[in-house]
Amino acid sequence: MLRNGDVKYLVVIPTLNEVKAIGLVLDEVLSLGIPRDSVVVVDGGSADGTREAVALRGVRLVDQEGKGKVGAVKTAARLANGVDYVVFLDGDYTYPAKYIPKLVEVARSNGYDLVIGARKSAEPGAQSLLYKLGNKVLTKTFNLLFGTRLSDVLSGMYAVRADVLRELGFESRGFGIESEIVTHVVSQGYKVHEVPIEYRRRVDEEGKKLGIRHGLHILADMVRMAWRYNPTFFIFFLGSLALVVGLPLGLYVAYHYFFTGVKYYVKGLVAIILTLAGFQSLLLAVLSIYLKRMELRVLRELRRVRQG
Ligand SMILES: Nc1nc2c(ncn2[C@@H]2O[C@H](COP(=O)(O)OP(=O)(O)OP(=O)(O)O)[C@@H](O)[C@H]2O)c(=O)[nH]1
Ligand SMILES: [Mg+2]
Structure with missing residues (x-):
């Protein structure tokens, strides 16, 4: 496998029907001088000639286990024995391969466990308004849930330490895998860093697979993982909610008790319970x-x- 200084890494490209793009991606990766045996395409059952395009370039293709992009990452974790880092890169030619060595170098020299290629500038038309907005909302939600300050949690290009990757539970669905990796990294005290990269428009617009439904799945997965990895936010949120309702209600009941003589028993009881539960x-x-x-x-x- 490839050495960059004294680190070994494996480049993993997940694909599902990317015949128009995968050749470009592989040519770009190989043109960087990255050896063929350090590159692997993990395929989710392409039937459009993607597999042939990979074979034509003498690059290894492995069939993923399970379903969805999460299955591809899980397979990659198994393949990454004996390397220090795995660099993921989508197979749709939207991420510039030239950042592969840089991501690894930044990780190695600073001891980062995960270095994300954060999409800072996008080619016109690369991201629809909805896609951009969805990405922003999901990243902001992630930051709120986990107390991070990241700018692109869902990027498809990142370098991650191989043994950290192997620790994952792979519990997210499909495209939620990126946020699962970041969740694991930040909640286990590992170090994450972002390197700004550019983002290109898809060569094959019809190959788009992401929709609102996927965004909602990712959001649901984030919340589920926050509940498990970092419940503080939820306890805080519920407590604040109880206080926001309980305290004014209590004041209302007290006001009437002292100034108008009207006694609200049920409201009073509810206010006391909410306020106590909130503080607790x-x-x-x-x-x-x-x-x-x-x-x-x-x-x-x-x-x-x-x-040691
Ligand atoms: N192995 C595998 N790869 C997948 C699967 N689903 C998507 N991919 C690949 O994962 C990468 C990211 O998927 P995309 O559809 O590009 O998702 P995106 O970049 O978030 O959104 P768009 O590019 O706008 O569609 C691409 O290279 C896909 O071919 C899958 O089930 N298995
Ligand atoms: Mg894409």
Whole structure:
């Protein structure tokens, strides 16, 4: 496998019916001097000549296990034995391959576990308004849920440490895999970094697979993973909600009790329960932040000890 300084990496290109683009992608990757045996196409069952285009260039093609892009990444994790990093790159010629060595170099020299190629400038027409908006909303939601400040969580181009990739549960569906990787990385105290890259328009507009439904799936997966990896946000949110309703209601009941003599028993009881539950949730959220910080410290220390 390829060495970049003293790191080995494997370039993985997931494809599903990308016959018009995959040849361009492979030619671009190989033109960088990356050896053929460091490149693998993980295919999801293309039936349009993609497989032949790959074979023509002497690049290895592996059939993915399971379904969806998540299946391709899972397969890649299995293939990445003996390398330090895996660099993913979509097979639709939208991501410039020239950033492959840079992503690895930035990861290696700074000790980052994940380096995302963040789409900073897009060729006109590369992203529809809806696509752009969806991407922004999902990235902002991710930042809110996990306390990060990333700009492109769903990028299809990134370098990730191979052993970190192998730790994943692969529980997301399809295109949610990118956010699952970032979730795992940030919640286990690994280090993530972004490198700005450009984004091209698809060569094959008809090859588009993403729609609103996919965006909603990604969102649902994010929330599910936040609940499991980092419930602080939810406890805080529910607690705040209870207080926002409970406190004014309590004031209303108290006002009438003292100034008009009207006694609201049920409303009073509800206000007390909501206010108490709200305060307790906020305290719990603080506690869980401390626990999370402690977990991260322990994990980092464990890793340091293991590395000797
Ligand atoms: N192996 C595999 N690859 C897939 C699968 N679904 C999509 N891909 C590939 O994953 C990459 C990203 O998919 P795209 O459809 O380009 O998704 P996107 O870039 O978010 O959105 P558009 O380019 O606008 O469609 C492409 O190279 C696809 O061919 C799948 O089920 N299995
Ligand atoms: Mg694409």
